[in-house]
Amino acid sequence: MRGWLTQHRAALGLTVTRLGSAPFATLLTALVIGVALALPAGLYLLLDNLARLASGVSVVPEITLFLAEGGDHRRAVGRALAERKDVARFRFVGRDEALRDLTRRGGLDDVVASLGHNPLPDAFVITPRDTEPAALQTLQAELGRLPGVASVRLDAAWAKRLAALLALGRDAVLVLAGLLAIPLVAVAFNTIRLQVLAHREEIEISRLLGATDAFVRRPFLYLGAIQGALGALLALAILAGALLLLGQRVEAAAAAYGSTFRLTGLAWRDAAVLLAVSAGLGWLGAWLATTHHLRRP
Amino acid sequence: MIVFSQVTKRYPGGHEALHEVSLTIATGEMVAVTGPSGAGKSTLLKLIAGIERPTSGTVVVDGQNIGRASRRAMPYWRRTLGLVFQDAKLLYDRNCFENVMLPLRIAGMPAREAARRARAALDKVGLLERERAMPLTLSGGEQQRLAIARAIVNRPSILLADEPTGNLDAEYADQLLDMLAAFNRAGVTLVIATHEPKLIQRLEPRVLALRNGRVQA
Numbered sequence: 275m276r277g278w279l280t281q282h283r284a285a286l287g288l289t290v291t292r293l294g295s296a297p298f299a300t301l302l303t304a305l306v307i308g309v310a311l312a313l314p315a316g317l318y319l320l321l322d323n324l325a326r327l328a329s330g331v332s333v334v335p336e337i338t339l340f341l342a343e344g345g346d347h348r349r350a351v352g353r354a355l356a357e358r359k360d361v362a363r364f365r366f367v368g369r370d371e372a373l374r375d376l377t378r379r380g381g382l383d384d385v386v387a388s389l390g391h392n393p394l395p396d397a398f399v400i401t402p403r404d405t406e407p408a409a410l411q412t413l414q415a416e417l418g419r420l421p422g423v424a425s426v427r428l429d430a431a432w433a434k435r436l437a438a439l440l441a442l443g444r445d446a447v448l449v450l451a452g453l454l455a456i457p458l459v460a461v462a463f464n465t466i467r468l469q470v471l472a473h474r475e476e477i478e479i480s481r482l483l484g485a486t487d488a489f490v491r492r493p494f495l496y497l498g499a500i501q502g503a504l505g506a507l508l509a510l511a512i513l514a515g516a517l518l519l520l521g522q523r524v525e526a527a528a529a530a531y532g533s534t535f536r537l538t539g540l541a542w543r544d545a546a547v548l549l550a551v552s553a554g555l556g557w558l559g560a561w562l563a564t565t566h567h568l569r570r571p
Numbered sequence: 572m573i574v575f576s577q578v579t580k581r582y583p584g585g586h587e588a589l590h591e592v593s594l595t596i597a598t599g600e601m602v603a604v605t606g607p608s609g610a611g612k613s614t615l616l617k618l619i620a621g622i623e624r625p626t627s628g629t630v631v632v633d634g635q636n637i638g639r640a641s642r643r644a645m646p647y648w649r650r651t652l653g654l655v656f657q658d659a660k661l662l663y664d665r666n667c668f669e670n671v672m673l674p675l676r677i678a679g680m681p682a683r684e685a686a687r688r689a690r691a692a693l694d695k696v697g698l699l700e701r702e703r704a705m706p707l708t709l710s711g712g713e714q715q716r717l718a719i720a721r722a723i724v725n726r727p728s729i730l731l732a733d734e735p736t737g738n739l740d741a742e743y744a745d746q747l748l749d750m751l752a753a754f755n756r757a758g759v760t761l762v763i764a765t766h767e768p769k770l771i772q773r774l775e776p777r778v779l780a781l782r783n784g785r786v787q788a
Contacts, residue, residue, distance in 0.1 A: 279681050479660050482622070483721075484650035485677045486643075 285492040292469070292493070300501065303465050307505025310458055310513040311552055314451040317541065319513060321443045323537055328436050335405060338427045339398040339417055347422025348396060355398060355418050360413055362403040369394045372471060395424060435486060455509040455555055458505075462498045462559025469497060470567045477567070491564045495557055502556025514539060572598050573619060573729070573760070578628035578638075580784075581615050582659045588614040590784040591628070598633075598728075601752065605768040606781035612764035615781070616731045620652055621645050632729070650678055653722030653759070657734035659714045661706040667693065667717055668702040674725045692724040693717075696750060712743035719750060722736065730759045736770060736782075744770055 293300045341347045346364060367375075372394045377383050402413055410428060418426045470477065477490050521537045526550045528535040540548070573596040580589040588611045596602050604612045617623040618630050618638065625638045640648060661670050671692050675685035687776075693699045696716040706714055715735060722730060732751060736744035748763075752774050755761040765771055768778065780787040 278679065280682055284676055398594065444701070475660075476662055476664075480673065480677060482620075482649065482654055482660070483674045483677055484646045484648075484652075486646045487679055489646075511673060 281489065282492065286496050288493045289496040292497065293500065299465075300504070303501055304504035304508050306461055307458055307502060307552065307556070308508025308512060310454050310461075311506055311509035311548065314447050314454055315509055315548055316513055316516065317443075317450065318447045319517075319540060321440060321447065324443075325440050326538070327535055328440070335402070335410060336413060336429045337400040337402060337410070337417065338429065339400060339420075339423050340425045340427070341396040341398070342422050342424040343395055345422070351398060351420055351422055355400065360403050360409065361400055363401040365399045367397045367399055369396050371396065413448065447567075455551075458502075458555045459559040459562070460553070462502060462556040462557075463563045465501065466494050466498050466560040466563035467566070469494060470563055487564075487568050491561065492569065494560045494564045498556035498558075498560025498563075500555040500556070502552040502554070502559075503549055505556070506552035507554070509548065510540065510545055572596070572633060573762075574614075574629075574631045575618075578618065578625045578630060580611075580618065580623060581626045581744055588784055589618075589625075590653050592784070592786055593628075594779060594786060596760065596762060597756075598760055599758050601755045601774065601776040602763070602779055603768060603771045603776040603783060604762060604764040604779045606766065606787075608766055610781040611784040612766070612781055613733055614784075616733050616762065616764055619729070620654060620731055621648055638730070646677075650674070650725060651727055651729070653717070653719075653725075653727035653730040655718050655730070655732040655735045656724050657737040659706075659718035661717060661721075663706050666703050666705055667698055667709070667720075669705075670706065670717060671720050671724050674721060678725060688724055689720075692720040695723070696720045709758060711738050711745065715739060715743075716750065719747070723754060723759075727759065729762070730754055732761070732763045734765055735763065736765065736767070741770070748774060 326354070339351065341351060352364075352366065355361050369392050373386065373392045376394070377386050400417070402410060404410070404413075414426050414428050417423060477485075480490055517537055517539050524537050573594075575592050575594045576590055576594045579587065581587045589745055592611075592615070595609060614623060618625055619632065621637045621640060622649040629636055630638045635648070637648065651704075662673065663742055665673075668686075668689060672685055675688060680688070690699060690702065693702055696719050698713065698717055698720060700707065701713070706717060709717065715738075719735075722732075730751065735746055735751070739747065751761055751763065761776075763771060763776070
């Protein structure tokens with residue numbers, strides 16, 4: 275165990291020395307990886323912020339029950355709603371109140387005045403307890419069958435469409451990230467292959483002295499992983515820079531709409547995942563490069 | 572004990588370096604493999620070290636069939652050998668001490684004991700004062716002595732030297748051969764390949780003369 279630790283420490287030391295001895299090449303490789311990673315990570319961030327913005331507007335869909343005209347259905351329907359367990363809250367909006375609301379908010383005074391009578395029905399606005407699409411559908415159907423209810427409207431259609439679009443966007447990010455993983459491994463492979471060639475003699479001598487494949491590989495695997503991690507750090511820096519640039523504009527725009535919405539960066543957990551995945555891909559590229567070299571006769 | 576039975580080695584391209592060679596080298600023996608260049612001396616040593624595998628026949632060392640050993644087993648076999656080459660095959664980006672440490676690092680020896688052993692090996696070849704020196708600042712003879720220190724640091728039971736004096740003048744060559752002979756007296760099996768048998772005669776080794784890949788009677 276101690277021998278094993280000693281070997282790993284020695285390999286890591288060797289790796290750091292090699293990276294330090296060619297700082298420009300190290301930086302350049304890390305930059306290539308960083309830019310390649312910043313793309314899907316930035317897109318992910320954009321979607322994440324969009325999803326947050328959307329949820330801020332209306333997470334909970336509302337159901338509006340329009341009552342039939344003529345006759346007082348308010349009490350009966352109100353009782354039926356109070357008995358339902360899947361209704362969280364409900365509020366009665368009388369036709370007069372609705373009209374006042376419309377004239378005040380919509381600036382439609384002229385139109386309303388020209389009608390001569392109130393065309394709006396009485397209504398209940400309901401907040402359902404369960405917001406799952408399937409549960410909402412059932413609730414909508416059952417409420418529609420209540421006596422005295424003329425029609426039911428579910429205000430969730432646009433939210434559903436947005437959710438679907440966001441899900442599509444997330445899938446696209448996954449596909450993009452998967453595609454970009456391939457050039458990332460290729461970059462690591464090529465860099466490490468050059469390193470392996472530069473240390474060909476050392477590898478040959480080490481093998482003559484009884485070095486296992488694992489011993490020969492170790493410093494190169496560290497090299498690949500560290501380079502990947504450096505790339506991920508650069509990608510995070512690029513994202514942070516972009517956020518800094520865009521953040522103020524977004525805040526100003528949000529303020530104009532009376533919102534306090536702010537862009538947020540990657541969560542610590544996501545940043546850690548990015549770092550780990552990038553290091554892992556660098557490691558994989560290095561493994562392929564060294565194996566390619568070692569398997570040659 | 573090293574036993575070759577009917578060993579033939581043919582390289583890709585058809586060149587036959589060894590032809591049905593059978594020989595036995597006893598444990599603790601000193602053997603000089605002689606012959607002109609191209610006679611198959613290096614190939615014979617490479618077969619013992621497992622660097623090459625025989626085309627036919629068997630190479631058995633201490634009961635292990637080296638020619639049939641698996642790829643995975645080979646590193647552990649190499650660690651029981653000491654190898655010295657004509658070009659010292661040193662790592663020129665590390666100092667003398669680090670060069671001698673390499674076999675011990677490969678074997679995973681704890682750093683403290685490895686350092687102690689490396690210094691002892693450097694001391695044996697008279698290079699202890701130069702441990703911080705880079706190999707390129709050493710003379711040819713000193714570089715070859717450093718290579719010997721590296722070969723013996725893991726206490727091998729067999730020492731294989733391929734033209735170890737090839738690049739040295741006579742005085743340095745004598746010094747080096749004396750050093751190798753000293754390890755042989757301590758019980759290490761010593762196999763030296765050389766095309767100048769005169770140099771080694773005074774150590775009275777058993778001579779294996781090769782010519783065109785065959786052992787001369």
